[in-house]
Amino acid sequence: MPKSLYLHVPFCPHICPYCDFHKMRRNENLVAAYLDKLEHNVLKLYERYPTKLNTIYIGGGTPAHLNDQELWRIVKIFDKTWGLTASEISFEADPLSFDKKRLEVFKDMGFNRLSIGLQSSQDNVLKFLGRLHNAKQGLQALDWALQAGFSVSADIIASARGQDLASDLESLAKTGVQHISVYSLTIEANTPFAFRNIKIDQDKAADDILLTKEILSSFNFKHYEVSNYAKTGFESKHNKNYWQGGYYLALGPGAVGFLPAKNYIGNRRANAHIKNWLVDTGQEDYFLDAEEYIYDLVYSALRTSEGLSFEQVYKLTGVDFMLRYEQLVKELVDLAMLELSQTHLYASQKGLLQINGIVKRFMDN
Numbered sequence: 001m002p003k004s005l006y007l008h009v010p011f012c013p014h015i016c017p018y019c020d021f022h023k024m025r026r027n028e029n030l031v032a033a034y035l036d037k038l039e040h041n042v043l044k045l046y047e048r049y050p051t052k053l054n055t056i057y058i059g060g061g062t063p064a065h066l067n068d069q070e071l072w073r074i075v076k077i078f079d080k081t082w083g084l085t086a087s088e089i090s091f092e093a094d095p096l097s098f099d100k101k102r103l104e105v106f107k108d109m110g111f112n113r114l115s116i117g118l119q120s121s122q123d124n125v126l127k128f129l130g131r132l133h134n135a136k137q138g139l140q141a142l143d144w145a146l147q148a149g150f151s152v153s154a155d156i157i158a159s160a161r162g163q164d165l166a167s168d169l170e171s172l173a174k175t176g177v178q179h180i181s182v183y184s185l186t187i188e189a190n191t192p193f194a195f196r197n198i199k200i201d202q203d204k205a206a207d208d209i210l211l212t213k214e215i216l217s218s219f220n221f222k223h224y225e226v227s228n229y230a231k232t233g234f235e236s237k238h239n240k241n242y243w244q245g246g247y248y249l250a251l252g253p254g255a256v257g258f259l260p261a262k263n264y265i266g267n268r269r270a271n272a273h274i275k276n277w278l279v280d281t282g283q284e285d286y287f288l289d290a291e292e293y294i295y296d297l298v299y300s301a302l303r304t305s306e307g308l309s310f311e312q313v314y315k316l317t318g319v320d321f322m323l324r325y326e327q328l329v330k331e332l333v334d335l336a337m338l339e340l341s342q343t344h345l346y347a348s349q350k351g352l353l354q355i356n357g358i359v360k361r362f363m364d365n
Protein backbone atom coordinates (compact mmCIF):
# COMPACT_ATOMS: atom_id res chain seq x y z
CA MET A 1 0.00 0.00 0.00
CA PRO A 2 1.31 3.52 -0.78
CA LYS A 3 2.27 5.47 2.35
CA SER A 4 2.85 8.86 0.73
CA LEU A 5 0.64 11.27 -1.14
CA TYR A 6 1.38 14.23 -3.40
CA LEU A 7 -1.29 16.87 -4.02
CA HIS A 8 -0.79 19.32 -6.86
CA VAL A 9 -2.33 22.79 -6.61
CA PRO A 10 -1.65 24.43 -9.98
CA PHE A 11 -2.44 28.09 -9.24
CA CYS A 12 0.22 30.83 -9.11
CA PRO A 13 0.01 34.59 -8.52
CA HIS A 14 2.47 35.19 -11.31
CA ILE A 15 4.16 33.04 -13.97
CA CYS A 16 7.97 32.85 -13.63
CA PRO A 17 9.84 32.99 -16.97
CA TYR A 18 11.88 29.81 -16.37
CA CYS A 19 9.05 27.58 -15.15
CA ASP A 20 7.71 24.59 -17.06
CA PHE A 21 5.56 23.09 -14.28
CA HIS A 22 1.83 22.65 -14.79
CA LYS A 23 0.58 25.95 -13.45
CA MET A 24 -1.79 28.81 -14.27
CA ARG A 25 -3.21 32.02 -12.91
CA ARG A 26 -6.29 31.54 -10.78
CA ASN A 27 -9.84 32.61 -11.42
CA GLU A 28 -12.67 31.99 -9.00
CA ASN A 29 -14.61 29.62 -11.26
CA LEU A 30 -11.57 27.51 -12.02
CA VAL A 31 -10.59 27.23 -8.36
CA ALA A 32 -14.15 26.22 -7.44
CA ALA A 33 -14.19 23.57 -10.20
CA TYR A 34 -10.75 22.35 -9.05
CA LEU A 35 -11.92 21.95 -5.44
CA ASP A 36 -15.11 20.13 -6.48
CA LYS A 37 -13.15 17.72 -8.65
CA LEU A 38 -10.50 17.26 -5.98
CA GLU A 39 -13.13 16.26 -3.43
CA HIS A 40 -14.57 13.71 -5.84
CA ASN A 41 -11.10 12.28 -6.60
CA VAL A 42 -10.02 12.14 -2.95
CA LEU A 43 -13.08 10.08 -2.03
CA LYS A 44 -12.50 7.75 -4.97
CA LEU A 45 -8.79 7.28 -4.27
CA TYR A 46 -9.37 6.77 -0.55
CA GLU A 47 -11.88 4.02 -1.28
CA ARG A 48 -9.14 2.20 -3.20
CA TYR A 49 -6.28 3.02 -0.78
CA PRO A 50 -7.61 3.47 2.78
CA THR A 51 -4.05 3.38 4.07
CA LYS A 52 -2.24 5.19 6.88
CA LEU A 53 -0.09 7.86 5.25
CA ASN A 54 3.39 8.68 6.54
CA THR A 55 3.93 11.74 4.39
CA ILE A 56 1.80 14.25 2.50
CA TYR A 57 3.30 16.87 0.19
CA ILE A 58 1.11 19.74 -1.01
CA GLY A 59 2.96 21.35 -3.89
CA GLY A 60 2.36 23.30 -7.03
CA GLY A 61 2.05 25.80 -8.46
CA THR A 62 1.76 27.80 -5.30
CA PRO A 63 -0.68 26.08 -2.89
CA ALA A 64 -0.46 29.07 -0.55
CA HIS A 65 -2.05 31.14 -3.33
CA LEU A 66 -5.36 29.54 -2.33
CA ASN A 67 -7.10 31.62 0.33
CA ASP A 68 -7.74 30.30 3.84
CA GLN A 69 -11.31 29.32 3.08
CA GLU A 70 -10.19 27.28 0.07
CA LEU A 71 -7.38 25.63 2.03
CA TRP A 72 -9.78 24.75 4.86
CA ARG A 73 -11.96 23.04 2.31
CA ILE A 74 -9.00 20.81 1.31
CA VAL A 75 -8.27 20.10 4.99
CA LYS A 76 -11.89 19.07 5.51
CA ILE A 77 -11.80 16.80 2.47
CA PHE A 78 -8.76 15.09 3.99
CA ASP A 79 -10.43 14.91 7.40
CA LYS A 80 -13.13 12.74 5.81
CA THR A 81 -10.50 10.35 4.45
CA TRP A 82 -6.81 9.92 5.37
CA GLY A 83 -6.77 12.92 7.71
CA LEU A 84 -3.91 15.38 7.93
CA THR A 85 -2.06 13.47 10.61
CA ALA A 86 0.94 12.11 8.71
CA SER A 87 4.25 12.60 10.49
CA GLU A 88 5.45 14.92 7.71
CA ILE A 89 2.99 17.28 6.00
CA SER A 90 4.86 19.63 3.70
CA PHE A 91 3.26 22.71 2.24
CA GLU A 92 4.80 24.89 -0.47
CA ALA A 93 4.57 28.63 0.01
CA ASP A 94 6.21 31.63 -1.56
CA PRO A 95 7.53 34.45 0.65
CA LEU A 96 4.70 36.86 -0.20
CA SER A 97 1.91 34.38 0.51
CA PHE A 98 1.98 34.56 4.30
CA ASP A 99 2.65 36.72 7.30
CA LYS A 100 3.05 35.77 10.97
CA LYS A 101 -0.70 35.55 11.46
CA ARG A 102 -1.26 33.27 8.48
CA LEU A 103 1.47 30.90 9.69
CA GLU A 104 -0.73 30.18 12.73
CA VAL A 105 -3.54 29.24 10.35
CA PHE A 106 -1.18 26.88 8.48
CA LYS A 107 -0.33 25.26 11.81
CA ASP A 108 -4.00 24.84 12.70
CA MET A 109 -4.50 23.16 9.35
CA GLY A 110 -1.93 20.52 10.35
CA PHE A 111 1.02 21.46 8.14
CA ASN A 112 4.34 20.92 9.91
CA ARG A 113 6.93 21.50 7.20
CA LEU A 114 7.09 24.54 4.95
CA SER A 115 8.91 24.49 1.65
CA ILE A 116 9.57 28.11 0.78
CA GLY A 117 10.48 29.27 -2.72
CA LEU A 118 13.18 31.75 -1.77
CA GLN A 119 15.16 31.14 -5.02
CA SER A 120 17.84 33.65 -4.03
CA SER A 121 18.78 36.05 -1.26
CA GLN A 122 20.07 38.59 -3.81
CA ASP A 123 17.83 41.26 -5.31
CA ASN A 124 19.49 41.29 -8.74
CA VAL A 125 19.02 37.50 -9.07
CA LEU A 126 15.38 37.62 -7.95
CA LYS A 127 14.77 40.32 -10.52
CA PHE A 128 16.46 38.28 -13.26
CA LEU A 129 14.32 35.26 -12.27
CA GLY A 130 11.19 37.40 -12.49
CA ARG A 131 10.18 36.77 -8.88
CA LEU A 132 7.79 39.13 -7.12
CA HIS A 133 9.54 39.21 -3.73
CA ASN A 134 12.81 40.87 -2.85
CA ALA A 135 15.65 39.49 -0.73
CA LYS A 136 14.52 41.21 2.46
CA GLN A 137 10.98 39.85 2.14
CA GLY A 138 12.31 36.34 1.39
CA LEU A 139 14.62 36.23 4.40
CA GLN A 140 11.91 37.73 6.61
CA ALA A 141 9.51 34.96 5.53
CA LEU A 142 12.04 32.27 6.48
CA ASP A 143 12.56 33.90 9.85
CA TRP A 144 8.82 34.04 10.59
CA ALA A 145 8.38 30.39 9.58
CA LEU A 146 11.24 29.28 11.84
CA GLN A 147 9.97 31.37 14.75
CA ALA A 148 6.53 29.80 14.30
CA GLY A 149 8.12 26.37 14.83
CA PHE A 150 7.92 24.90 11.33
CA SER A 151 10.55 22.65 9.90
CA VAL A 152 11.68 24.87 7.02
CA SER A 153 13.11 24.03 3.63
CA ALA A 154 14.17 26.76 1.21
CA ASP A 155 14.77 26.45 -2.53
CA ILE A 156 17.67 28.21 -4.22
CA ILE A 157 18.32 28.45 -7.95
CA ALA A 158 22.01 28.22 -8.87
CA SER A 159 23.85 29.38 -12.00
CA ALA A 160 21.61 32.41 -12.49
CA ARG A 161 22.94 35.49 -14.25
CA GLY A 162 24.74 37.92 -11.91
CA GLN A 163 24.56 35.58 -8.92
CA ASP A 164 27.25 35.39 -6.26
CA LEU A 165 26.36 31.81 -5.33
CA ALA A 166 28.72 31.52 -2.36
CA SER A 167 27.34 34.60 -0.67
CA ASP A 168 23.75 33.65 -1.63
CA LEU A 169 24.14 30.25 0.06
CA GLU A 170 25.91 31.71 3.09
CA SER A 171 23.09 34.20 3.71
CA LEU A 172 20.56 31.40 3.49
CA ALA A 173 22.50 28.95 5.68
CA LYS A 174 22.81 31.62 8.40
CA THR A 175 19.02 31.95 8.70
CA GLY A 176 18.79 28.60 10.53
CA VAL A 177 16.66 26.75 7.95
CA GLN A 178 17.03 23.00 8.36
CA HIS A 179 16.81 21.99 4.71
CA ILE A 180 18.00 23.54 1.45
CA SER A 181 17.23 22.41 -2.11
CA VAL A 182 19.56 23.81 -4.76
CA TYR A 183 18.50 23.51 -8.40
CA SER A 184 20.63 24.60 -11.33
CA LEU A 185 18.75 26.95 -13.61
CA THR A 186 17.79 25.05 -16.74
CA ILE A 187 16.24 26.58 -19.81
CA GLU A 188 13.17 24.52 -20.66
CA ALA A 189 11.57 24.57 -24.11
CA ASN A 190 8.65 26.95 -24.64
CA THR A 191 9.36 29.08 -21.58
CA PRO A 192 9.92 32.87 -21.79
CA PHE A 193 13.62 32.28 -20.97
CA ALA A 194 13.90 29.92 -23.96
CA PHE A 195 12.23 32.50 -26.22
CA ARG A 196 14.68 35.13 -24.95
CA ASN A 197 17.49 32.71 -25.85
CA ILE A 198 19.00 32.80 -22.37
CA LYS A 199 21.98 30.45 -22.16
CA ILE A 200 23.53 28.66 -19.18
CA ASP A 201 27.29 28.21 -18.94
CA GLN A 202 27.42 24.42 -18.38
CA ASP A 203 31.00 24.43 -17.04
CA LYS A 204 30.05 27.03 -14.46
CA ALA A 205 26.92 25.02 -13.59
CA ALA A 206 29.12 21.95 -12.87
CA ASP A 207 31.47 24.10 -10.75
CA ASP A 208 28.45 25.49 -8.88
CA ILE A 209 27.45 21.98 -7.79
CA LEU A 210 30.87 21.51 -6.16
CA LEU A 211 30.84 25.01 -4.67
CA THR A 212 27.38 24.42 -3.18
CA LYS A 213 28.57 21.27 -1.46
CA GLU A 214 31.64 23.00 -0.08
CA ILE A 215 29.71 25.98 1.33
CA LEU A 216 26.76 24.07 2.77
CA SER A 217 28.99 21.37 4.29
CA SER A 218 30.81 24.14 6.17
CA PHE A 219 27.43 25.02 7.76
CA ASN A 220 26.88 21.35 8.75
CA PHE A 221 24.36 20.55 6.06
CA LYS A 222 24.55 16.95 4.86
CA HIS A 223 24.47 16.48 1.08
CA TYR A 224 21.97 13.60 1.04
CA GLU A 225 20.71 13.88 -2.55
CA VAL A 226 22.23 15.55 -5.56
CA SER A 227 20.09 18.71 -5.13
CA ASN A 228 19.24 18.44 -1.45
CA TYR A 229 21.00 19.32 1.80
CA ALA A 230 19.72 18.87 5.35
CA LYS A 231 20.69 19.22 8.95
CA THR A 232 20.72 15.80 10.66
CA GLY A 233 17.17 14.49 11.07
CA PHE A 234 15.61 17.02 8.69
CA GLU A 235 15.86 15.09 5.41
CA SER A 236 12.60 15.07 3.45
CA LYS A 237 10.87 11.77 4.27
CA HIS A 238 8.48 12.30 1.39
CA ASN A 239 11.22 12.64 -1.23
CA LYS A 240 13.20 9.79 0.26
CA ASN A 241 10.27 7.52 -0.49
CA TYR A 242 10.40 8.59 -4.17
CA TRP A 243 14.14 8.02 -4.38
CA GLN A 244 13.93 4.60 -2.74
CA GLY A 245 11.38 3.46 -5.31
CA GLY A 246 8.39 3.42 -2.91
CA TYR A 247 4.77 3.71 -3.98
CA TYR A 248 2.90 7.02 -3.63
CA LEU A 249 -0.52 8.42 -4.44
CA ALA A 250 -1.05 11.51 -6.56
CA LEU A 251 -3.93 13.96 -6.64
CA GLY A 252 -4.50 17.03 -8.77
CA PRO A 253 -3.88 17.95 -12.40
CA GLY A 254 -0.45 17.05 -13.74
CA ALA A 255 0.46 15.05 -10.62
CA VAL A 256 2.31 11.76 -11.06
CA GLY A 257 1.92 8.78 -8.73
CA PHE A 258 3.46 5.31 -8.51
CA LEU A 259 0.93 2.63 -7.73
CA PRO A 260 1.07 -1.13 -7.20
CA ALA A 261 -0.07 -2.95 -10.37
CA LYS A 262 -1.02 -6.55 -11.10
CA ASN A 263 1.63 -8.43 -13.16
CA TYR A 264 3.98 -5.41 -12.99
CA ILE A 265 6.17 -3.82 -10.34
CA GLY A 266 4.12 -0.65 -10.55
CA ASN A 267 2.19 1.88 -12.57
CA ARG A 268 3.58 5.38 -13.01
CA ARG A 269 0.27 7.18 -13.42
CA ALA A 270 0.31 10.76 -14.73
CA ASN A 271 -2.84 12.79 -14.20
CA ALA A 272 -3.91 14.95 -17.14
CA HIS A 273 -3.54 18.71 -17.21
CA ILE A 274 -6.43 20.67 -15.79
CA LYS A 275 -8.78 20.86 -18.79
CA ASN A 276 -8.88 17.08 -19.20
CA TRP A 277 -8.46 16.36 -15.51
CA LEU A 278 -11.70 18.23 -14.76
CA VAL A 279 -13.59 15.85 -17.06
CA ASP A 280 -11.71 12.68 -16.06
CA THR A 281 -9.86 12.14 -19.33
CA GLY A 282 -6.28 12.08 -20.55
CA GLN A 283 -4.72 10.27 -17.61
CA GLU A 284 -1.70 8.19 -18.69
CA ASP A 285 -0.61 4.88 -17.22
CA TYR A 286 2.91 3.55 -17.68
CA PHE A 287 3.47 0.05 -16.36
CA LEU A 288 6.98 -0.77 -15.21
CA ASP A 289 8.40 -4.28 -15.38
CA ALA A 290 11.36 -5.34 -13.24
CA GLU A 291 14.04 -4.05 -15.66
CA GLU A 292 12.42 -0.63 -16.12
CA TYR A 293 11.90 -0.30 -12.40
CA ILE A 294 15.59 -1.03 -11.83
CA TYR A 295 16.64 1.71 -14.31
CA ASP A 296 14.38 4.17 -12.47
CA LEU A 297 15.87 3.11 -9.19
CA VAL A 298 19.46 3.35 -10.47
CA TYR A 299 18.65 6.91 -11.62
CA SER A 300 17.07 8.06 -8.37
CA ALA A 301 18.80 6.01 -5.64
CA LEU A 302 22.30 6.65 -6.99
CA ARG A 303 21.63 10.38 -6.64
CA THR A 304 21.27 9.89 -2.87
CA SER A 305 23.92 9.40 -0.20
CA GLU A 306 22.08 6.22 0.88
CA GLY A 307 22.74 4.71 -2.54
CA LEU A 308 21.04 1.75 -4.18
CA SER A 309 20.10 -1.06 -1.83
CA PHE A 310 20.43 -4.55 -3.32
CA GLU A 311 17.92 -5.83 -0.78
CA GLN A 312 15.34 -3.25 -1.90
CA VAL A 313 15.83 -4.24 -5.56
CA TYR A 314 15.42 -7.90 -4.67
CA LYS A 315 12.38 -7.27 -2.46
CA LEU A 316 10.42 -5.58 -5.22
CA THR A 317 11.72 -7.28 -8.37
CA GLY A 318 13.17 -10.66 -7.35
CA VAL A 319 16.32 -9.65 -9.29
CA ASP A 320 19.75 -10.27 -7.75
CA PHE A 321 21.27 -6.94 -8.82
CA MET A 322 24.93 -7.93 -8.56
CA LEU A 323 24.37 -11.22 -10.34
CA ARG A 324 22.63 -9.41 -13.20
CA TYR A 325 25.00 -6.39 -13.52
CA GLU A 326 28.30 -7.60 -12.00
CA GLN A 327 30.50 -6.91 -15.04
CA LEU A 328 29.12 -3.44 -15.64
CA VAL A 329 29.37 -2.48 -11.97
CA LYS A 330 33.02 -3.60 -11.90
CA GLU A 331 33.78 -1.55 -14.99
CA LEU A 332 32.14 1.60 -13.56
CA VAL A 333 33.88 1.10 -10.20
CA ASP A 334 37.22 0.87 -12.04
CA LEU A 335 36.36 4.13 -13.81
CA ALA A 336 35.75 5.69 -10.36
CA MET A 337 32.14 6.45 -11.26
CA LEU A 338 30.61 4.03 -8.74
CA GLU A 339 31.54 2.81 -5.26
CA LEU A 340 30.50 -0.57 -3.92
CA SER A 341 29.81 -2.02 -0.47
CA GLN A 342 28.43 -5.46 0.48
CA THR A 343 24.87 -4.17 0.44
CA HIS A 344 24.75 -0.95 -1.61
CA LEU A 345 25.99 0.79 -4.71
CA TYR A 346 26.85 4.51 -4.62
CA ALA A 347 27.73 7.13 -7.21
CA SER A 348 31.08 8.86 -6.66
CA GLN A 349 31.35 12.65 -7.00
CA LYS A 350 32.49 12.05 -10.59
CA GLY A 351 29.58 9.64 -11.18
CA LEU A 352 27.04 12.11 -9.80
CA LEU A 353 27.99 14.58 -12.53
CA GLN A 354 27.39 11.91 -15.19
CA ILE A 355 24.38 10.11 -13.79
CA ASN A 356 22.43 10.05 -17.07
CA GLY A 357 25.36 8.32 -18.80
CA ILE A 358 25.50 5.72 -16.01
CA VAL A 359 21.78 4.93 -16.32
CA LYS A 360 22.19 4.57 -20.08
CA ARG A 361 24.98 2.02 -19.53
CA PHE A 362 22.60 -0.05 -17.39
CA MET A 363 19.84 0.22 -19.99
CA ASP A 364 22.20 -0.88 -22.78
CA ASN A 365 23.58 -3.79 -20.75
Ligand code: SF4
Pocket residue numbers: 011012014015016019020021023060061062094117
Ligand atom coordinates in the same frame (compact mmCIF):
# COMPACT_ATOMS: atom_id res chain seq x y z
S1 SF4 B 1 5.73 30.18 -8.52
FE1 SF4 B 1 6.71 28.19 -8.91
S2 SF4 B 1 5.18 26.98 -10.04
FE2 SF4 B 1 4.51 29.14 -10.10
S3 SF4 B 1 5.33 29.92 -12.02
FE3 SF4 B 1 6.85 30.41 -10.45
S4 SF4 B 1 8.27 28.67 -10.45
FE4 SF4 B 1 6.43 28.03 -11.56
